[in-house]
Amino acid sequence: MKKHIQLTGLCTMPKYFFHIKRGSELVRDEEGSDLADAAVAYGQALACAREILTTAIAHGQDLDGEALVVTDEGGKQAVFVPLVEALPPRIRGLSRR
Numbered sequence: 001m002k003k004h005i006q007l008t009g010l011c012t013m014p015k016y017f018f019h020i021k022r023g024s025e026l027v028r029d030e031e032g033s034d035l036a037d038a039a040v041a042y043g044q045a046l047a048c049a050r051e052i053l054t055t056a057i058a059h060g061q062d063l064d065g066e067a068l069v070v071t072d073e074g075g076k077q078a079v080f081v082p083l084v085e086a087l088p089p090r091i092r093g094l095s096r097r
Contacts, residue, residue: 013034014036015032015035017073018033044070046085049081049083066082
């Protein structure tokens with residue numbers, strides 16, 4: 001059984017929100033995630049993008065112009081990840097031909 005230690009008041013992690021951009025529409029993440037910094041948020045955004053791509057490919061959906069927009073608690077953009085950035089480099093190169 002894992003034990004969790006609660007540390008209150010010692011440090012807080014910033015909250016990042018992972019919004020999905022579909023053309024001109026922005027599907028907002030209202031919950032957010034507590035992460036150490038923008039670099040960790042970028043890694044999380046890539047993982048989310050891969051999940052979205054996997055589902056889209058399985059259902060034959062077109063994803064042109066879609067991206068993840070990660071903002072901090074103040075609404076400032078911290079990370080922007082076009083979904084194609086989550087593709088392996090070899091496949092990403094094929095999409096530009």
